[in-house]
Amino acid sequence: MLETDRSRSATHQSYAVLRDRILNGELPGGTKIVEEKIASELGFSRTPIRESIRKLEYEGLIVNKRVVKPTEKDLRNNFQMRILLEGYAAQCAASFLPEKDLQALYECVEIGRKGTTEEIMDANERFHEIIVRASNNSVMIDTIDRMQSLIYLFRKTVVLNQRPHLIDEHEQIYEAIKARDGEKAADLMKRHLQADLDFCLHIIG
Amino acid sequence: MLETDRSRSATHQSYAVLRDRILNGELPGGTKIVEEKIASELGFSRTPIRESIRKLEYEGLIVNKRVVKPTEKDLRNNFQMRILLEGYAAQCAASFLPEKDLQALYECVEIGRKGTTEEIMDANERFHEIIVRASNNSVMIDTIDRMQSLIYLFRKTVVLNQRPHLIDEHEQIYEAIKARDGEKAADLMKRHLQADLDFCLHIIG
DNA sequence: TTTATTATTTTTGTATACATTTTTTATTAT
DNA sequence: ATAATAAAAAATGTATACAAAAATAATAAA
Numbered sequence: 524m525l526e527t528d529r530s531r532s533a534t535h536q537s538y539a540v541l542r543d544r545i546l547n548g549e550l551p552g553g554t555k556i557v558e559e560k561i562a563s564e565l566g567f568s569r570t571p572i573r574e575s576i577r578k579l580e581y582e583g584l585i586v587n588k589r590v591v592k593p594t595e596k597d598l599r600n601n602f603q604m605r606i607l608l609e610g611y612a613a614q615c616a617a618s619f620l621p622e623k624d625l626q627a628l629y630e631c632v633e634i635g636r637k638g639t640t641e642e643i644m645d646a647n648e649r650f651h652e653i654i655v656r657a658s659n660n661s662v663m664i665d666t667i668d669r670m671q672s673l674i675y676l677f678r679k680t681v682v683l684n685q686r687p688h689l690i691d692e693h694e695q696i697y698e699a700i701k702a703r704d705g706e707k708a709a710d711l712m713k714r715h716l717q718a719d720l721d722f723c724l725h726i727i728g
Numbered sequence: 729m730l731e732t733d734r735s736r737s738a739t740h741q742s743y744a745v746l747r748d749r750i751l752n753g754e755l756p757g758g759t760k761i762v763e764e765k766i767a768s769e770l771g772f773s774r775t776p777i778r779e780s781i782r783k784l785e786y787e788g789l790i791v792n793k794r795v796v797k798p799t800e801k802d803l804r805n806n807f808q809m810r811i812l813l814e815g816y817a818a819q820c821a822a823s824f825l826p827e828k829d830l831q832a833l834y835e836c837v838e839i840g841r842k843g844t845t846e847e848i849m850d851a852n853e854r855f856h857e858i859i860v861r862a863s864n865n866s867v868m869i870d871t872i873d874r875m876q877s878l879i880y881l882f883r884k885t886v887v888l889n890q891r892p893h894l895i896d897e898h899e900q901i902y903e904a905i906k907a908r909d910g911e912k913a914a915d916l917m918k919r920h921l922q923a924d925l926d927f928c929l930h931i932i933g
Numbered sequence: 934t935t936t937a938t939t940a941t942t943t944t945t946g947t948a949t950a951c952a953t954t955t956t957t958t959a960t961t962a963t
Numbered sequence: 964a965t966a967a968t969a970a971a972a973a974a975t976g977t978a979t980a981c982a983a984a985a986a987t988a989a990t991a992a993a
Contacts, residue, residue: 532946532947533946533947534946534947557973557974557975558974558975559973559974559975567947567948568947568948568949569947569948569949569975570946570947570948570949571946571947571948573975573976574782574946577779577782577783581786588974588975597867600865600866600867600868601867603816603865603867603868604813604865604867604868604871607812607813607816608809608812611808611812660805660808660809661805662802662805662806662808662809662875663805663808663809666809666871670867737976737977738976738977739976739977762943762944762945763944763945764943764944764945772977772978773977773978773979774945774977774978774979775976775977775978775979776976776977776978778945778946779976793944793945
């Protein structure tokens with residue numbers, strides 16, 4: 524259904540719409556966000572709009588009342604965080620990951636080889652999510668969650684060019700986790716993210 | 729001056745007051761936070777109070793409309809994050825830290841030995857802050873900033889018992905940074921935070 | 934007494950109005 | 964024409980009112 528979902532709060536609805544409009548480029552970086560304008564556009568009052576804007580500010584999608592225009596530095600900063608957190612998470616995964624999740628991880632690799640672009644993107648996201656959850660650390664999970672939007676925003680420009688070896692790297696990480704080799708899993712994950720960053724930087728540079 | 733500061737917004741004022749009341753124990757863990765009650769208490773309307781509450785929720789000081797009661801798990805999660813981020817920051821500091829900051833770092837160590845309890849606490853906080861800033865990564869800096877309140881809340885119970893070797897450890901970290909030994913600085917920082925965590929857990933356990 | 938069910942009250946969510954601040958535009962002086 | 968200032972407009976911050984939802988208390992049935 525495409526009509527607005529009356530079962531959720533106005534705040535939640537407007538947040539979701541705004542967020543999507545930013546992520547899909549409908550509201551490009553630099554766009555001024557004016558409460559009243561958004562409010563009348565979406566058919567809500569300013570009050571819930573205000574709250575969604577605040578939430579988007581916390582996620583870094585809105586800065587100074589404008590849609591963020593992430594810099595190369597932002598990209599580096601976010602990836603450096605991911606390298607630290609997901610590296611650690613991969614190590615945890617090697618120690619703790621239950622069989623069920625291990626299978627799910629492998630499915631992501633398989634879809635990465637055979638799926639449609641859409642499916643591949645989902646699978647990649649899921650691959651990382653499973654590993655992050657293995658950290659069993661809600662602070663980390665929430666932090667990475669908050670960073671997702673910004674990273675996605677950047678990735679859009681990159682995503683159509685499928686990066687070579689991406690799935691191979693995932694498979695290697697999967698193998699290391701399966702073999703319960705924490706050191707190796709962490710190291711591979713860090714290299715994987717670094718390569719991803721380098722690829723992004725190369726494309727936009 | 730103790731009277732409310734009219735130069736700042738109601739949102740900012742109420743945020744600061746609420747935050748402090750939570751941190752100093754005036755609003756102990758588990759206390760139900762009711763917008764209307766706080767509003768009339770502080771002499772503002774619900775609108776700005778609502779916003780401050782949201783902000784405190786993002787910081788983790790309010791959960792489900794109640795003042796957070798951090799668990800041992802929360803403590804561990806937060807410290808694990810700090811170990812990763814501040815370990816990395818210490819490494820950066822060894823590479824990049826300007827002379828001026830290096831001196832400031834040493835002053836923190838000195839105050840740690842000679843100062844009053846109040847001064848020591850401030851110096852300890854500053855010591856870590858200088859190193860975190862050396863990461864030159866705003867995402868990291870902001871993340872650690874957001875975690876401070878929760879950590880402080882927990883620390884309150886521990887802070888009166890001065891932990892042995894704390895200042896010695898700071899000095900060692902300072903020395904490693906001064907010697908531009910990134911590996912060592914990171915390693916010492918990680919051990920330092922782990923020791924801090926263990927001490928906290930021991931006290932509350 | 935305990936458990937369901939229904940009133941009642943409290944609290945939150947949202948709309949609206951107005952006050953304050955910020956931004957833009959117009960005007961004047963250099 | 965440029966910079967400084969004043970006037971106007973726009974946008975945000977805050978208060979208040981009411982509607983919806985959630986929590987609590989009261990009542991009835993098992």
